[in-house]
Amino acid sequence: MQPKLIRELVALLGPKAVLSQPEDLMLYEYDGSVELGAPECIVLPSSTREVAEIARLARLYATPLVGRGAGTGLSGGAIARNGGIVIVFSRMNRILEIDGANQRAVVQPGVVNLDLSRAVEHLGLYFAPDPSSQKSCTIGGNVAENSGGPHTLAYGVTTNHVTGLELVLSDGEVVRIGGKTVETLGYDLDGLFVGSEGTLALVTEITVRLSRKPEAVKTLLAVYETLDDTTESVVDITVRAITPAACEMLDGFTLRAVEDFVHAGFPKDCAAVLLIEVEGLTEAVEAQAAEITEVCRLHHAREVRVARDDRERDLLWKGRKNAFGALGRLSPMYYVQDGVIPRTRLPETLRCITEVACKYDLQIGNIFHAGDGNLHPLILFDERDRAQFERVIAAGNEIMKHCIAVGGALTGEHGVGMEKNELMPLMFTPDDLALMQRVRAAFNPTGLLNPGKVLPLGKGCGEIRVLPPPASASTPA
Amino acid sequence: MSRPVQALLTRLEEIVGGARVLTDPEALATRQVDHLRPSAIIQPADAAQTAEVLRFAAGEKLALVPCGGGTKLGIGAPPERYDLALDLSRMNHVLAYDPRDLTLGVEPGMRIENLLRTLSEQKQFLPLAVPFSDRATIGGIVAANSSSPLRHSYGGVRDYCLGMEFVTGEGVISKGGGRVVKNVTGYDLHKLLIGSLGTLAVITRVNFRTFPLPPAQGTFVASFSDAEPAFSFCHAVGESVLAPQIIEVADPGTAHLLFSAETPARIEPQQWSVIITAAGQSSVVDRHARELGRMASAADAIELVPLTDKETSSILARIREFPRLILEAAPAAAIFRIGVLPTAMPFLLGQLSKLAAQNHLDLATLTRASGIVFAAFLPKEENTAPSADLAKAANEVFHACGKPEISASAMLEWCPAEVKRAVGNVWGPPRKDFALMQRVKNVFDPQNVLSPGRFAGGI
Ligand SMILES: Cc1cc2nc3c(=O)[nH]c(=O)nc-3n(C[C@H](O)[C@H](O)[C@H](O)COP(=O)(O)OP(=O)(O)OC[C@H]3O[C@@H](n4cnc5c(N)ncnc54)[C@H](O)[C@@H]3O)c2cc1C
Numbered sequence: 001m002q003p004k005l006i007r008e009l010v011a012l013l014g015p016k017a018v019l020s021q022p023e024d025l026m027l028y029e030y031d032g033s034v035e036l037g038a039p040e041c042i043v044l045p046s047s048t049r050e051v052a053e054i055a056r057l058a059r060l061y062a063t064p065l066v067g068r069g070a071g072t073g074l075s076g077g078a079i080a081r082n083g084g085i086v087i088v089f090s091r092m093n094r095i096l097e098i099d100g101a102n103q104r105a106v107v108q109p110g111v112v113n114l115d116l117s118r119a120v121e122h123l124g125l126y127f128a129p130d131p132s133s134q135k136s137c138t139i140g141g142n143v144a145e146n147s148g149g150p151h152t153l154a155y156g157v158t159t160n161h162v163t164g165l166e167l168v169l170s171d172g173e174v175v176r177i178g179g180k181t182v183e184t185l186g187y188d189l190d191g192l193f194v195g196s197e198g199t200l201a202l203v204t205e206i207t208v209r210l211s212r213k214p215e216a217v218k219t220l221l222a223v224y225e226t227l228d229d230t231t232e233s234v235v236d237i238t239v240r241a242i243t244p245a246a247c248e249m250l251d252g253f254t255l256r257a258v259e260d261f262v263h264a265g266f267p268k269d270c271a272a273v274l275l276i277e278v279e280g281l282t283e284a285v286e287a288q289a290a291e292i293t294e295v296c297r298l299h300h301a302r303e304v305r306v307a308r309d310d311r312e313r314d315l316l317w318k319g320r321k322n323a324f325g326a327l328g329r330l331s332p333m334y335y336v337q338d339g340v341i342p343r344t345r346l347p348e349t350l351r352c353i354t355e356v357a358c359k360y361d362l363q364i365g366n367i368f369h370a371g372d373g374n375l376h377p378l379i380l381f382d383e384r385d386r387a388q389f390e391r392v393i394a395a396g397n398e399i400m401k402h403c404i405a406v407g408g409a410l411t412g413e414h415g416v417g418m419e420k421n422e423l424m425p426l427m428f429t430p431d432d433l434a435l436m437q438r439v440r441a442a443f444n445p446t447g448l449l450n451p452g453k454v455l456p457l458g459k460g461c462g463e464i465r466v467l468p469p470p471a472s473a474s475t476p477a
Numbered sequence: 478m479s480r481p482v483q484a485l486l487t488r489l490e491e492i493v494g495g496a497r498v499l500t501d502p503e504a505l506a507t508r509q510v511d512h513l514r515p516s517a518i519i520q521p522a523d524a525a526q527t528a529e530v531l532r533f534a535a536g537e538k539l540a541l542v543p544c545g546g547g548t549k550l551g552i553g554a555p556p557e558r559y560d561l562a563l564d565l566s567r568m569n570h571v572l573a574y575d576p577r578d579l580t581l582g583v584e585p586g587m588r589i590e591n592l593l594r595t596l597s598e599q600k601q602f603l604p605l606a607v608p609f610s611d612r613a614t615i616g617g618i619v620a621a622n623s624s625s626p627l628r629h630s631y632g633g634v635r636d637y638c639l640g641m642e643f644v645t646g647e648g649v650i651s652k653g654g655g656r657v658v659k660n661v662t663g664y665d666l667h668k669l670l671i672g673s674l675g676t677l678a679v680i681t682r683v684n685f686r687t688f689p690l691p692p693a694q695g696t697f698v699a700s701f702s703d704a705e706p707a708f709s710f711c712h713a714v715g716e717s718v719l720a721p722q723i724i725e726v727a728d729p730g731t732a733h734l735l736f737s738a739e740t741p742a743r744i745e746p747q748q749w750s751v752i753i754t755a756a757g758q759s760s761v762v763d764r765h766a767r768e769l770g771r772m773a774s775a776a777d778a779i780e781l782v783p784l785t786d787k788e789t790s791s792i793l794a795r796i797r798e799f800p801r802l803i804l805e806a807a808p809a810a811a812i813f814r815i816g817v818l819p820t821a822m823p824f825l826l827g828q829l830s831k832l833a834a835q836n837h838l839d840l841a842t843l844t845r846a847s848g849i850v851f852a853a854f855l856p857k858e859e860n861t862a863p864s865a866d867l868a869k870a871a872n873e874v875f876h877a878c879g880k881p882e883i884s885a886s887a888m889l890e891w892c893p894a895e896v897k898r899a900v901g902n903v904w905g906p907p908r909k910d911f912a913l914m915q916r917v918k919n920v921f922d923p924q925n926v927l928s929p930g931r932f933a934g935g936i
Contacts, residue, residue, distance in 0.1 A: 099818075099820075101712070101819070101820045102818045102819055102820055103715075104818075124716075145661065146661045146665075148659060152659070156632070156636060157659065157661070159635075159665070159668075160632060160636050175909055175910055175912075175913060176909070176910065177910045177913065179816075179884070179886060180818055180884070181816035181817055181818055181848050181884075181885065181886055182628075182633070182816055182847055182848035182849065183622075183633070183814075183816035183848065183849060183886065184816055184886045185816075185886050185888055185904060185905070185908065185933050186672075186904075186908075186910065186911065186914050186932070186933040186934070187669050187672070187673055187677070187914045187917055188635055188668045188669055188671055188672060189669075189910060189913055189914070189917075191635055191665050191668025191669065191671070192664060192665060192666070192668060192669055192917070194665075195661050195664070195665055196664055200664075212715075212716075212718070214718065215718035235577075238577065238578065238579065239577045241579060241600070241601070241688075241689030243689075280720065281718060281719070281720065281757075281761055281764055283757075283758060283760035283761045283763075283764050284757055284758055284760075284761050286760075287758045287760065287761075340655075340657045340658075340659050340660055341657065342575065342578045342580065342656070342657055343578050343658070344575065344577045344578045369659070372657075372658045372659040373657055373658065373659065374659045407656050407657065408655070408656075408657050409655040409657050409659075409660035409661075409662045410662045411660070411661050411662050412657075412659040412660060412661060413659065413661055414661075415661055416661075416662060416663065420662075424662070424663065427655070427662055427663070428652070428662075428663060429651075429652075431649050431650060431651050432651050432652050432653075432663075433663075434649075435645065435649070435651045435666065435920070435921075436663055436664050436666065438920045439664055439666065439917070439920050440664075442916040442917065442919065442920050443913075443916065454663065454664075455663075
């Protein structure tokens, strides 16, 4: 990276907000995925204006610019694949407005997901998208990935809770799209930018919808002796059109790891459990819980337990939300997939995953959002074992192909990033991809914003078309 | 059309079949948009034919307006050019319905009424209680982002549409989203088509998630002497643990229309009415009945009347058909669709009523408590040349909506062609993000084949 660019960044942001020492840079080489990439400079802006100036400089110096929240992403989204500047939003972490009467909040992108829910708790409100990483991930990251979570089964993912954005475009222009109201004029630009993984614009402000906390919550734990009974229960709950707030599945292998780590009270001697939550009016909750219990029993659940109190409930959720970490203790690395299938295809899909694990001689834990068919097979491996890593990738691709073959999708919430971009042709035709490419070029014409993500790098896609800076780059109209 | 018309039509007939290119004046009249009539109506059978028609149109620089039931062709600015109507009514099949998975794939020409019937056989539905329900098609509903009172609990089309297949202005078949209920793979291009009024692409398939029909339903009407208490009541309901399916507020002008025919004599149409539907287990509906009664009296309601099933379906049908009721009563009416925050609603409605009075117009409003106001300005009977008054009022509405204390986003959704012309722009004053929309348009339809000029920002 040109020293002059670093000097300009320092002049703009101050020396404390620009990191370029190797030991600092190392911390930003990875995120929650198995990918790696070395940035050349880290910047920590504290305002939209600074972000806009950084974008202008990046363009002027034809340097890649990659946004980063907490770096918990699971598809390599925040990794500087082609080097360049990583722009970390942790200092832009203010909640700018809470409008309880209209159930809206306006936040900066670096606000941590759970912090927003905590800040509006006293109003009986919360921010519905609840990724398991919500204690650390940022709302900017959630917006970029269109993140989900256990409770998005009933309440929808991030895009369903965002009404407006402030964007910094790749040339440094600042634009607002959407607004606070449920409807604004024109094309649904929010719909396009949410989930665009930082490849179309940087997000500097987010207006979100807040949800009202339910009157009653019931958490059920259904324990099974076979995987098939567990998945058939999920199918039956779906078929009967019961929509719990959350319906998570943990297989026995995962449960044992979680139990040793968190002591959440999960049985260690079973094939799998369903962690199901129902919410709403007391009357609705009672009725739904009874129905779900009946379905689970019908499919031979050994036990259906209702959490007695908040403590027990919190413990079960703690177990769920720390499951990745628990499995992480069993092996040096893990690779989580995120495929989605039609929910009725769950039984055969889990059988397929078991077979794949066997075929490639790998350990795969399953802990996932069963209610909406969003799988998270978590493949354990040791990165020092190259041969094993190759088997991991092959196994992952095989599972992915199965998902697509049954009519599903590559990723339900973790995003494509640099991990699944080469798999995109499994789901999209060259024409589909070419259109997406043109949309990207319309907003990110130099390709400098988060290069190498989402779309396949393949031939002719014009992926890393880093153009020489236009003469007018530093003085946009 | 530039080339001799007959040569063009022959080519189009080769694509879709001779009987599928209509040119008789009566048929063309049904596809008129404002004052423009197409030279022909083309009825493709599938996405492949649609793509071929579009490639041909792009090559010949023809302008084309996609249409289904033809119920919403008047929405938007008058098209700059209009050569062909692309009539999708032949593409009216359910392509995939998996009731067990609660997902659906449907062609654009399918009428909502027929689709809802198919779904109800499986005790399912889509929350699209939209106007012109006997003729409106899925493609048109999605492209116009038609509003449903069920938005209150189910969100808008964008919240339950899973993906689409479509044909771009260059005649390329493409898609966005998927078929499963959760998916973040690639850019959500399909979302851009919702509300795009046929200016970006021709929708050839829409995938939805479906919903179970609730086992029980109950509808209640609370009447109030004024807007303030009516909205405080809505606010109180919103802050409670109750979760109604529908909350609509009708002003006296609208209440009149809603409650006229088979209406219970018990409801006074001179009042402000809040119509609330609760759905779910019968115990849930009962709970709503009890608590709504309590909240209504606390909010100084004149009364809270539970409706019978028959009254409920009549009133919900009228709410659904609001624009149609207005236009049938007053074909010269101008109806705004305004996105607004709940707290700004009473003030906005006050301003609207002032503007109506100043311009010698009657006002009828229907408000979705979640944030949309439909405001109909109706010329008084004695007014013989209402266009000028309507146009003046319209520009004042845009101005009022731009005030910081209201900050609403308004479009003039329904009005006669001469009012459109007099208003200048049914989309209101330009906004900065229109420039981004233009970039999207340039990607999807660089030759400007699709409904040129109909959209916001002159797109
Ligand atoms: C243990 C664990 C559990 C998880 N559970 C879930 C789950 O349940 N559901 C789920 O959906 N995800 C889950 N994730 C994935 C991850 O937490 C989410 O994707 C999260 O939204 C990422 O937020 P972040 O702040 O860490 O973003 P980062 O990882 O820093 O960045 C993610 C992407 O966002 C972009 N980005 C960040 N900020 C901006 C901005 N301001 N403007 C533009 N682009 C920006 C980055 O460039 C990158 O592409 C989990 C991850 C872990 C490690």
